[in-house]
Amino acid sequence: MNPKEIIKEILEKQQIDHVVFVGCGASKADLYPAKFFLDQNAKKISVSHYTANEFNYATPALIGENTVVISASLGGTTPETVEANAVAKAKGAQVISLTRSVDSPLTKDADYVIYHRFAEDYSAKLEKTGYALLLAVELLHQIEGYAHYEDMLDGFDKIYPLAQQAALSAKKDAKQFAEAFKDEPVIYVMSSGATHEVAYSTSICLMMEMQWINSGTFHTGEFFHGPFEIVDKDVPFVLLMNEGSTRSIDARALTFLNRFDAKTAIVDALDYGLSSVVKSTVIDYFNPMVITAVFRVYAEELAEARQHPLTKRRYMWKLEY
Incomplete structure (x- = not known):
């Protein structure tokens, strides 16, 4: 069914x-x-x-x-x-x-x-x-x-091929990210809206579980309520930027990161043409899909640069816990 x-x-x-x-x-x-x-x-x-x-x-x-x-x-x-x-x-x-x-x-x-x-x-x-x-x-x-039911169904028809194309086109940027971030002892990840927990899973799964890199994650709306105190030159951040209603929240965080020359990697749904295929009435809900697809390529390139396969574990599935 x-x-x-x-x-x-x-x-x-x-x-x-x-x-x-x-x-x-x-x-x-x-x-x-x-x-x-x-x-x-x-x-x-x-x-x-x-x-x-x-x-x-x-x-x-x-x-x-x-x-x-x-x-x-x-x-x-x-x-x-x-x-x-x-x-x-x-x-x-x-x-x-x-x-x-x-x-x-x-x-x-x-x-x-x-x-x-x-x-x-x-x-x-x-x-x-x-x-x-x-x-x-x-x-x-x-x-x-x-009211926007048909717009959502239309979005579902288009998001999978768009996300696949976006991932394949991200290889060059992903390699640059991997080379720049491969030796970082900690990487912070943030986003907003429907993509908030993409940032969360990027931090706890792709970074901590699969790469053994210390990581923290927070909503970009919370950035100015504590986390921004650790911003300084070359402190590493990954910012997952949305199109739609919460974009200004992400952009405010980016402005601050740039102000203090933080080491910032940006994966922006706008760069991959999301608004060209998904209607503005429902675009918020499709950001996580294109950003997830793209950042998977980033994670694969990071794993390659660090010679640490995404499948490598110390504890998971190996111990009783």
């Missing part, structure tokens, strides 16, 4: 008042654009977003038969997220899970499963984010109605 049919079937059975997104690490971050979309547009539906173990140990009281829980795990084996499905199911929620792995443990307590691609190309890596966002769009449209 596709997202439209899944939501239609759920709503034929019961009223939905709450939508909860649950995951860990990058999968949690991949759900954030959908959460952001509902925050911006829903007038009746409540929405929340949890790391799975907090959901398990501090389960929200609203979880019940009027709740849809949307969970994600790339391999479908993340123990905390598998448990979250069981917790949600036991309380009567409708559970929709996103994974690439058929019949994985995540699917056991899911009412509906959407399988996505990942390794095939750069655009495939966006499908988890895309399906979560499309589920959010369908929930809003079928429950409350959404």
